[in-house]
Amino acid sequence: MNGLGQGVREPYAAVSAWLDTMRVEDLRKKSAEAELLFRRTGITFAVYGDAEAAERLIPFDMIPRIISAAEWRRLSTGIEQRVKALNAFMYDIYHRQEIIKAGRIPAELVIQNSAFVPEMIGVEPELGIYSHIIGIDIVRTAENEFYVLEDNTRTPSGVSYMLENRETMMHMFPNLFAENRVAPVETYPDNLRKTLESVAPHRLDTDPVIAVLTPGIYNSAYFEHAFLADQMGVELVEGSDLVVMDGYLNMKTTQGLCRVDVLYRRVDDAFLDPLTFDPSSMLGVPGLFDVYRAGNVTIVNAPGAGIADDKAIYSYIPEIIEFYMGRPPILKNVPTHNCRKPDALKYVLENMAELVVKEVHGSGGYGMLVGPAATKEEIETFRARVKANPDNYIAQPTLALSTCPTLVEDGIAPRHLDLRPFVLIGDEVRLVPGGLTRVALRKGSLVVNSSQGGGTKDTWVLQD
Amino acid sequence: MLGRTANDLYWLSRYIERAENMARLIEAGYRIALLPRAGDDRNQEWTSTLESAGCAAQYHAKHGTLDTRNVVDFLLFDASNPSSIHACLATARRNARAQRTALTREMWESLNSSWLEFQTIKPDTLRPDALPRILDWIKERSAAYRGALLNTILRNDTYFFSQLGTFLERADNTARILDVKYYVLLPSTSMIGSGVDNAQWEAILRSVSAHRSYRWVYKDSYRSWRIADYLILNRAMPRSLRACYGEIESTLDDLSSLYGEEMPCAKTARSTLALLDKGDIDTIFQSGLHEFLIEFIARNNRVAHEISEAYHFNS
Numbered sequence: 001m002n003g004l005g006q007g008v009r010e011p012y013a014a015v016s017a018w019l020d021t022m023r024v025e026d027l028r029k030k031s032a033e034a035e036l037l038f039r040r041t042g043i044t045f046a047v048y049g050d051a052e053a054a055e056r057l058i059p060f061d062m063i064p065r066i067i068s069a070a071e072w073r074r075l076s077t078g079i080e081q082r083v084k085a086l087n088a089f090m091y092d093i094y095h096r097q098e099i100i101k102a103g104r105i106p107a108e109l110v111i112q113n114s115a116f117v118p119e120m121i122g123v124e125p126e127l128g129i130y131s132h133i134i135g136i137d138i139v140r141t142a143e144n145e146f147y148v149l150e151d152n153t154r155t156p157s158g159v160s161y162m163l164e165n166r167e168t169m170m171h172m173f174p175n176l177f178a179e180n181r182v183a184p185v186e187t188y189p190d191n192l193r194k195t196l197e198s199v200a201p202h203r204l205d206t207d208p209v210i211a212v213l214t215p216g217i218y219n220s221a222y223f224e225h226a227f228l229a230d231q232m233g234v235e236l237v238e239g240s241d242l243v244v245m246d247g248y249l250n251m252k253t254t255q256g257l258c259r260v261d262v263l264y265r266r267v268d269d270a271f272l273d274p275l276t277f278d279p280s281s282m283l284g285v286p287g288l289f290d291v292y293r294a295g296n297v298t299i300v301n302a303p304g305a306g307i308a309d310d311k312a313i314y315s316y317i318p319e320i321i322e323f324y325m326g327r328p329p330i331l332k333n334v335p336t337h338n339c340r341k342p343d344a345l346k347y348v349l350e351n352m353a354e355l356v357v358k359e360v361h362g363s364g365g366y367g368m369l370v371g372p373a374a375t376k377e378e379i380e381t382f383r384a385r386v387k388a389n390p391d392n393y394i395a396q397p398t399l400a401l402s403t404c405p406t407l408v409e410d411g412i413a414p415r416h417l418d419l420r421p422f423v424l425i426g427d428e429v430r431l432v433p434g435g436l437t438r439v440a441l442r443k444g445s446l447v448v449n450s451s452q453g454g455g456t457k458d459t460w461v462l463q464d
Numbered sequence: 465m466l467g468r469t470a471n472d473l474y475w476l477s478r479y480i481e482r483a484e485n486m487a488r489l490i491e492a493g494y495r496i497a498l499l500p501r502a503g504d505d506r507n508q509e510w511t512s513t514l515e516s517a518g519c520a521a522q523y524h525a526k527h528g529t530l531d532t533r534n535v536v537d538f539l540l541f542d543a544s545n546p547s548s549i550h551a552c553l554a555t556a557r558r559n560a561r562a563q564r565t566a567l568t569r570e571m572w573e574s575l576n577s578s579w580l581e582f583q584t585i586k587p588d589t590l591r592p593d594a595l596p597r598i599l600d601w602i603k604e605r606s607a608a609y610r611g612a613l614l615n616t617i618l619r620n621d622t623y624f625f626s627q628l629g630t631f632l633e634r635a636d637n638t639a640r641i642l643d644v645k646y647y648v649l650l651p652s653t654s655m656i657g658s659g660v661d662n663a664q665w666e667a668i669l670r671s672v673s674a675h676r677s678y679r680w681v682y683k684d685s686y687r688s689w690r691i692a693d694y695l696i697l698n699r700a701m702p703r704s705l706r707a708c709y710g711e712i713e714s715t716l717d718d719l720s721s722l723y724g725e726e727m728p729c730a731k732t733a734r735s736t737l738a739l740l741d742k743g744d745i746d747t748i749f750q751s752g753l754h755e756f757l758i759e760f761i762a763r764n765n766r767v768a769h770e771i772s773e774a775y776h777f778n779s
Contacts, residue, residue, distance in 0.1 A: 039580065040573050042561070217561050226564035236565045241466050254470045254621060254775040255723055 009143075011068040011462055014180050019063065024411050027062065031407060034060055034168050043164050043223055059455035060165060061406045062172070065417055065437040072183075072433055072461045075138070075146060078330035079421060080429045081321060083134050086153060086308045087425060088324035090130040093307055094120045099323055105316050109340075110307065114361065117269060117304030119276055123293055126199040127427065130302040133192070133264075135159075135420045135436075138331070140402040147334045147399060149418065151317070153309040154301060155266050158436040158456075159422045160224035163188060163231075165458040166434075181463040183433035188422070189231035192264075195426035196232075199298050200261045208261040210234040211251060213242070215267050215283045225266050239267070244287035249297040262298045263288075269303045277303075311360040311394050312338060335397060339390040348386065348395040352379050355395040356446070357386065370446055372398050401446055404457065406439055416440045418448050419459065433461035467776035469566050470625045474777070476559040477629030480575075483552035484606035485637040487599045489513055490539050492671035494595065497532050499663055509667075510535045516637075516644045516671070519547045536595060541587040549602060553579050566622050570612040578605040624719045625775075627711060632768050635708035636761065638695055641671050643757040649688040650753065665691055672703045692753060693745040705760060709737040712767065719775075729770035736763050 008016045035057060038044075044055035067075070092098050093110055100107045110116055135156030137149040166185050170177055193210070200208030214225035216238050229236035241251050242260070250257040265272065271281040276289035291297045307313065313320075315336035321329040337344040337355075348355060352371055359367035369382040386393045403414035421435035437457040438448035448454040493513035507530040514520035514535065522545055527534045542548045557579040560567055567575075585598065610630070617623045642649075648664045665686040669675035672695060681700065682690050698704045716730040748756045772778065 040577050041569070042564070042572065042576050217558070222561075223564075226561075230565040235466055235469075237466065238468070241468055252467050252776060252779045254465045254467055254625075256776065 011066045011071075015064060015066060015176070018176060018179075019405065019412070024407070027407050027412075030172055031060075031062060034062060034172060037168055037171070038164070041164070043160070058161065058450045059441060060168065061439055061441075061455050061457045062169065063405050063407060063412070064169065064176075064458045064460045065404050065419070065439075066460045066462060067419075069462050069464045071144070074144070074330070075421070076431050076433075078146070079136055079423055079431060081325055081327070081330050082136065082148070082151070082317075083131070083423050083425050083429060085317075085321040085324045086134065086151060087129050087131060089320045090153075090302075090305060090308050091128050092324070094123065094130075094304065099320065102323070104319050104323055105313075109312055109316075113307060113310055113312070115304070115306035115310045117307075119289065120302070120304035123302075124295065125302050126202060126295075126298050129199060129425055131305040131308060132195055132199060132300045132425050134423045134425065136423065138419045138421070139399055139417075140419075141399050142402075146331055148317075148331050149334060150311065150314060151309045152420075154306045155268070156420070156422065157221045157224055157266075158420055158438075159188060160227040161456050162422065162434060162436045162459065163227075165436075165456055169458045180460065183461045183463050185432045185434040188432045189228065191424050191430040191432065192228065193232045193234070195424040195430060196262045196264055196298075196300060198426035198428075199300065201295055201298060203295070204261055209259060210262045210264065211237045211242075211260045213237055213239070213263055213265040213267055215239075215271070219266075221266065228264075239271075239281075239283045239285055242285040242288070244285060244291055247291060247294060247296055249285065249288060249291050260297060262300060264300045269306065272299070272303060311358060312340070312391075315394065334399065337395045339386055339393040339395065344395075345386070345390045348393070349383060352383055352395075354398060356398055357382055357393055357395045360392050360394060368447075370398065373444065373446070398446065404437075404439065406441070406455075406457075408441060408443075413443070415443075416446050416448070417457070434459045465566075465621050465625075467779045469563055470621065470775050471772065471777035472559040472563045473566060473622060473625045474629040474771075476556050476563070477626045478633040479552040479556040479559070480606050480609055481630050481633040482547065482637070483549045483556070484603055485634070486517060486539060486547065486549050486552065487602040487606075488671050488673060489516055489641070490536060491596070491599050492667045494532070494536070495670065496663060496667050507531055507535075512644045513539070516641045517547055518640065519545055537587055540598070541585075550582070553582055568612065568616040570616045571609065574605070574609045574612045578609070621719065621722060624715050624722070627715045628771060631708040631711040631715070632764060632771075634703055635705050635712070635764050638672055638703050638705060638708070639757050639761050639764065641668060642692065642695055643754060643761070646753045646757060649692055650749075662686060668695075674701060674703065677701065689745050689749060692748070696748065696756075697740060697743055697745060706737075706740040709733065709740055713737045716771075727770070727774035729767055729774050732763070732767050732770055736760075736767065 038057050038060060044057055089099065093116070099105050100110060131153040133156060135152040135158065137152065138146050139149055140146050162185060196210050197208050210232065211234055212225055212229040214222060214236055216222065219225070226236055235251060237251050243250050243252060243257070245257060249260045249263065251260050267283050270278040271283040273284045273286060273288040274281045275286045289303070292299050314333065315338050318329050318333050337348050339345045339348055348357065352369070355371045357369040357371070369378065371379065401416040401418065404417050405412050406415040408415065417437055417439050419435050419437050421431060424430040437459040438450070439455045439457055440446060440448045441453055441455050490513065493510055496509040497507060510530045510532070511520065514523050517539060523535065523538050527538065538545055538548065540549050543550050543554065545551060557575055560572055560575050564572060613626060617626070645664065645668050648661065648668070665688065666675055668691060669678055674694065678686070678691070678694060681694065681698065684690065694701055694704065696705050699706050699710065701707055713733045716733050720726040720730050
């Protein structure tokens, strides 16, 4: 909030004045109230391996994170450029592979990548789009300096928290919204529905039927699946509700079978269709992939979309943007050392204490080392692991992430943040002004993942 | 609507209704267990409560002897007893969670907060005088859920399947309560007119919350045939078999016109309603109250089964 210089940055002025009028006890009381609200609404995430008992809340911090209109304009142009390039890249990878032929990206990095789905070669997705919903993790390090940490092109989650956090804030502090010009985010479900409709199989002569596919109530993001289906007014289905018949995907309804045209799936690629992918999957639908390949259903996001958010591919994204968009990237990548390259490996091993080291396929904050916060032993263990399997690791410099005042045990204190805006790509690119702000609740911590004790905040994009 | 959704909504309603009925049953049984009874074991009354609840065998397998504390614990808190209030609420909430999209926010929040609060009750530390309050609270929560449903839900198949669950469960419950106690209502019983009889009759009425309204309707002391008439044939009594079938029949009619097709379950429901409409209590007593109730329970199950077949609950 304070930036690098002294004093409060301009977008925060009103909220800072409001904070001065609040006592910490009042904030705590409000915070308990908010928690009750979340629990009643059932905005919980399940913890794997435990059925009913383990529905947990993601901590919600009431002090909003604020982005100015000018900052958002810049961010959104950068995001739009990036998601177009990512989709162009995927189309190319599953078709002529020009970028490989041009020598801009090593062939084995793509072909041998576990996120590359060979079954997708030659498939023509509607409008040529593979990743219709992308969550881009962005951090800010200085005034007007944003970095993209990673792209989530498979099944990014968290958008329900963006919407519910706003709902809760408006419920608890309506006057704050009267005093600040906060851009609304409530249009997201409507935008999502429009996006999904726009990519329905084009031969359709009726209104497309949309369904959200969930692995079920024990999935950690189940609340979000139900929430989105409800907000869009479409069915929430499980694999067992679906069946392939006569070349089409159908859901089993009270009146018999009903065709599904667009499947927004929140199930991983491997589990989509036991006939094509993991044969032991109980979550998917036998024969689904054939229906998809024949163009009779649209799967959102497309199978194989993970190739664009692979951490080893990440370091090539600036080149990917240049290659397909013909312009340099607007949003910067964090400089990344790919340990598969010998000189990069050497550098990483020598400077481990200053770097963040990540597994190429890790997520959720697992399997990573934050050098400056790690003990000597931790660093040594990680060094051995990297040496044993360098291809599996990348490393990045530790960035000075921005902070925002946050209610913690000893009062209000700065905590590090990131931001995940949710972009929709269909007949047009749709981006609601905002996103999910995640906050590392432990002092000094840079890891914001909810599985690692991170919390969330409402994200305000101010209007001019 | 998905067949699975219809199934979950239907069972969600059944379990909420069952929890509420169970609260009434325990209340009525508890009251009788407090009455002085010469020579007889006052805990004996719990046998009929357990039988009405359909879980006498499980109880005896677990506890052996009857005593108030064990029975109450078994019917209220025992998660391993599928008919306990605990199990009913847990299943109802699980179904609700699976069908978040079909429920309104008010319905979900009502049910979810009931479940969260129920979990904070610690059965071991409960004082005996807390029981009536807990039972009242359960009826209140069930009413709150029904209220949220009636006030906020769309009048489409979501509503229809929820209604069917409520009234099929209610009809089953009333018929069972009557059947377990039918011998108390027979004129041949040796205890005619005794104080015990009166208490037994009142217990029956209490277990369907009808002991006050009875007097308004019949303007008379308790008479066994009137009690039977009230719970079986009276249209105004909201828990009578006739009233339940009025709801079931019209709901199935609405469903037929919504879907543009009438299913066999609608016919079975209509004929059951006709049976209750043209029935009179003297004939029922003459041809056997027990036989009548057994036949009714079987019919009710048939309607339930036909509904699940017609609307692909388990496809």
